Amino acid sequence: MKKSQKTIESILAGYPRHPQNLIGLLQDVQAEYNYISPEHLALICDHVGAPLTQAWSVATFYKSFSLEPRGEHEIKVCLGTTCHLKGGNRLVETCERDLGVARGQTTEDLRFTLDTVNCLGSCALAPVVMVDEDYLGGANIRSLKKRLSKLE
Amino acid sequence: MAKLKSVVELEAYRQDLQSGQDPHWPVVRVCLGPGCLAQGADKVARAFKTAIKSKRLKVEVKPLVKETGCQGFCSQGTLVTLSPSNLFYVQVKPEDVPEIVDVTLGRGEVLERLLYSDNGARYRSAGEIPFYKRQQKIILKNVGLIDPLDLHDALRAGAYQSLAKALSGMSAKEIIQTITISGLRGRGGGGFPTGYKWRRALETTQDNPGEVYIVGNGDEGDPGAFMDRAIMEGDPHTVLEGMAIGAYALGARQGYIYVRAEYPFAIRTLNLAIEQARRLGLLGKNILGAGFDFDIQINRGAGAFVCGEETALLASIEGRVGEPVMRPPFPVERGLWDRPTVINNVETWANVPHIIDKGAKWYANLGVANSTGTKIFSLVGKVKNSGLVEVPMGITLGGIVEEIGGGVPGQDRFKAVQTGGPSGGIIPYEFKEMPTDELKLDKVGLQPRGFLPVEFKDLPVDFDSLVRVGSIMGSGGMIVMDDHDCVVDVARYFLRFLQEESCGKCLPCRLGLKGMKEFLDRFSKGQGAREDIDALESLGKALMDGSLCGLGRTAPNPVLTSIRYFKDEYLAHIVDHKCPAGVCRDLITYSINPETCNGCGLCVKNCPEACISGKKKKAHAIDAAACIRCGACQDVCPVDAVRVA
Numbered sequence: 118m119k120k121s122q123k124t125i126e127s128i129l130a131g132y133p134r135h136p137q138n139l140i141g142l143l144q145d146v147q148a149e150y151n152y153i154s155p156e157h158l159a160l161i162c163d164h165v166g167a168p169l170t171q172a173w174s175v176a177t178f179y180k181s182f183s184l185e186p187r188g189e190h191e192i193k194v195c196l197g198t199t200c201h202l203k204g205g206n207r208l209v210e211t212c213e214r215d216l217g218v219a220r221g222q223t224t225e226d227l228r229f230t231l232d233t234v235n236c237l238g239s240c241a242l243a244p245v246v247m248v249d250e251d252y253l254g255g256a257n258i259r260s261l262k263k264r265l266s267k268l269e
Numbered sequence: 270m271a272k273l274k275s276v277v278e279l280e281a282y283r284q285d286l287q288s289g290q291d292p293h294w295p296v297v298r299v300c301l302g303p304g305c306l307a308q309g310a311d312k313v314a315r316a317f318k319t320a321i322k323s324k325r326l327k328v329e330v331k332p333l334v335k336e337t338g339c340q341g342f343c344s345q346g347t348l349v350t351l352s353p354s355n356l357f358y359v360q361v362k363p364e365d366v367p368e369i370v371d372v373t374l375g376r377g378e379v380l381e382r383l384l385y386s387d388n389g390a391r392y393r394s395a396g397e398i399p400f401y402k403r404q405q406k407i408i409l410k411n412v413g414l415i416d417p418l419d420l421h422d423a424l425r426a427g428a429y430q431s432l433a434k435a436l437s438g439m440s441a442k443e444i445i446q447t448i449t450i451s452g453l454r455g456r457g458g459g460g461f462p463t464g465y466k467w468r469r470a471l472e473t474t475q476d477n478p479g480e481v482y483i484v485g486n487g488d489e490g491d492p493g494a495f496m497d498r499a500i501m502e503g504d505p506h507t508v509l510e511g512m513a514i515g516a517y518a519l520g521a522r523q524g525y526i527y528v529r530a531e532y533p534f535a536i537r538t539l540n541l542a543i544e545q546a547r548r549l550g551l552l553g554k555n556i557l558g559a560g561f562d563f564d565i566q567i568n569r570g571a572g573a574f575v576c577g578e579e580t581a582l583l584a585s586i587e588g589r590v591g592e593p594v595m596r597p598p599f600p601v602e603r604g605l606w607d608r609p610t611v612i613n614n615v616e617t618w619a620n621v622p623h624i625i626d627k628g629a630k631w632y633a634n635l636g637v638a639n640s641t642g643t644k645i646f647s648l649v650g651k652v653k654n655s656g657l658v659e660v661p662m663g664i665t666l667g668g669i670v671e672e673i674g675g676g677v678p679g680q681d682r683f684k685a686v687q688t689g690g691p692s693g694g695i696i697p698y699e700f701k702e703m704p705t706d707e708l709k710l711d712k713v714g715l716q717p718r719g720f721l722p723v724e725f726k727d728l729p730v731d732f733d734s735l736v737r738v739g740s741i742m743g744s745g746g747m748i749v750m751d752d753h754d755c756v757v758d759v760a761r762y763f764l765r766f767l768q769e770e771s772c773g774k775c776l777p778c779r780l781g782l783k784g785m786k787e788f789l790d791r792f793s794k795g796q797g798a799r800e801d802i803d804a805l806e807s808l809g810k811a812l813m814d815g816s817l818c819g820l821g822r823t824a825p826n827p828v829l830t831s832i833r834y835f836k837d838e839y840l841a842h843i844v845d846h847k848c849p850a851g852v853c854r855d856l857i858t859y860s861i862n863p864e865t866c867n868g869c870g871l872c873v874k875n876c877p878e879a880c881i882s883g884k885k886k887k888a889h890a891i892d893a894a895a896c897i898r899c900g901a902c903q904d905v906c907p908v909d910a911v912r913v914a
Binding site for chain 2: 135136137138139140141143144165167171174175178179180181182196197198199201202204207210211214234235236237238239240241242243245252254257258259
């Protein structure tokens with residue numbers, strides 16, 4: 118996880134006060150803090166002039182937003198059509214067993230978040246897993262386990 | 270860099286750039302497309318830069334290293350093209366770079382082992398390879414050739430000359446007329462005539478003066494499709510130019526490009542391109558001194574498939590939840606902030622500069638009647654050569670899958686092609702005899718027998734032919750399936766996907782998808798009755814009739830086509846309790862072939878249920894009663910001894 122550098126005030130200052138900027142602000146806060154805390158959600162609402170109910174519905178509708186802290190490492194297993202055909206499911210299950218969390222969850226020690234994605238656009242290398250910023254192409258259970266063990 | 274104040278200044282500037290570069294100057298083009306990037310292309314590019322900088326390379330001029338967009342042949346990544354020799358190296362690893370630099374760049378010799386070879390033939394340049402030979406690159410012409418982060422490189426290749434042409438003498442009416450005559454249809458899936466859309470927006474604005482908006486849809490959500498990503502990352506200016514031309518014709522001052530959150534690199538590339546275009550006066554106030562103001566803003570998606578639907582996308586730009594609304598009114602009548610809005614897919618926008626440049630007639634002659642031009646497909650799945658291909662509309666399915674794709678690898682038999690993602694269908698590769706009662710399915714596009722080609726591999730790939738067989742063009746994903754892929758499982762996969770992505774606003778989609786998936790869940794367990802197939806079909810048709818937006822209305826396509834063409838496979842699940850492809854977990858058993866097993870023990874180590882046993886270096890066995898059929902043993906077995914039955 119990168120250290121929080123930008124303050125919430127400086128993120129807010131980058132956007133004009135208009136409800137149109139609600140999603141952009143949520144994205145920036147998510148990127149900077151890894152999640153959107155209730156305090157930040159309220160500050161964003163005040164800034165853009167949107168009711169908290171709207172911000173809440175937006176934050177829970179879109180998948181990129183998390184209202185709970187996410188893990189230090191993000192593991193995204195692609196379950197696009199090609200990855201599905203080539204065994205993506207086995208890979209998610211391997212992660213679930215190894216990390217002890219279900220897809221979409223974060224380990225208790227906040228080290229790992231396991232997610233599935235619907236297509237990373239790297240279908241020629243299916244199945245693909247993304248570990249933080251790195252791609253693991255043509256993945257299998259062994260190469261995935263090896264990659265995960267390097268994180269610990 | 271001062272702003273260019275006229276078309277004449279732009280052309281002079283371009284000439285300066287072109288004459289400043291010697292065509293014989295050696296260039297190394299490293300593909301940084303999504304496929305190559307996932308194989309470490311960034312490290313290859315870095316290795317080239319370091320090796321070329323080193324003093325050991327004794328050449329007069331040091332080659333230029335360009336990081337380009339997708340060069341297409343993803344399964345052979347990392348791809349490296351060298352000019353002026355035109356050599357094409359495949360599967361380049363960072364370790365190969367010092368040798369390429371020494372041998373090829375330094376001494377001018379070819380490294381045979383890095384050339385693409387197939388069936389004993391070696392190919393020196395990309396153009397000779399069958400994968401590229403049948404393609405016709407128009408939209409992707411500069412993708413893979415130019416440095417997408419450098420406007421100058423794009424200008425050298427001709428960027429913004431169509432905008433200049435439009436500004437220096439074409440009237441709004443003429444531009445719209447040109448687009449209409451060209452026959453361009455929306456590349457996002459629906460295939461709606463683009464010229465008609467533009468004309469409607471213009472008419473609405475004339476009746477109701479005020480702002481009109483331009484939107485580029487780059488929310489490429491279909492799994493298995495990445496052509497929009499390749500365009501945005503490989504030649505961003507062609508999208509900006511297309512939108513600027515549209516804006517000029519329609520009198521728009523503000524444009525938006527909506528890019529899905531999963532494409533951070535596309536977002537970065539587009540933002541940089543916009544910045545560079547503004548600095549040169551190609552976007553912003555008084556573009557090229559023509560008194561035309563237009564600017565573009567990038568909106569990042571936030572991970573919702575439904576936002577690819579135009580009304581949901583517009584809601585998202587306005588900062589709201591991405592829920593579709595009823596059409597009409599269409600966005601061209603009432604779109605962003607209730608003003609007329611023209612929304613086109615980014616691939617559609619990328620077509621516009623080419624049509625303006627070469628003319629409507631030229632474009633209309635490409636492809637076939639009613640489906641003009643070229644289309645980009647991502648050819649993936651169980652196919653030998655996978656990657657991004659651009660072909661003229663109307664090419665046959667076999668032409669794409671066999672001639673370009675090289676067929677199915679190994680001994681497996683080609684089974685089906687899935688087009689159009691979750692909204693499309695599963696088309697069998699070989700013609701299937703269909704019982705006559707199947708022909709009643711007119712609703713989903715099935716026409717009388719006479720319309721169907723004898724072999725599906727002769728099916729022309731164009732908007733209307735695909736609809737005729739129950740599928741759609743969609744954004745252009747083409748996923749090849751072989752005998753080891755189960756159509757019941759694939760149909761169930763798409764329903765899971767769509768059920769998760771349905772926004773839940775309208776009942777038919779929200780509950781209908783859930784109901785459809787429950788049928789398939791049972792089928793995949795070998796449960797259900799023959800009548801359930803009919804019930805599933807009628808539920809699917811109810812969704813098509815009753816859903817609010819395209820997501821729900823097209824959602825049943827994968828299921829309905831799979832039933833139509835592969836009913837025997839459904840019956841195998843339901844009646845015989847078997848999954849012929851060996852996929853559906855409840856209907857298969859794993860066993861170890863004692864003749865091939867070498868007793869290495871890897872399966873024992875990786876079995877989560879500890880249900881494999883055997884002595885070291887002796888054949889192992891699986892306890893079928895305890896096995897959860899996770900497939901881990903098959904995945905790790907180095908000698909392919911694990912069988913599925």
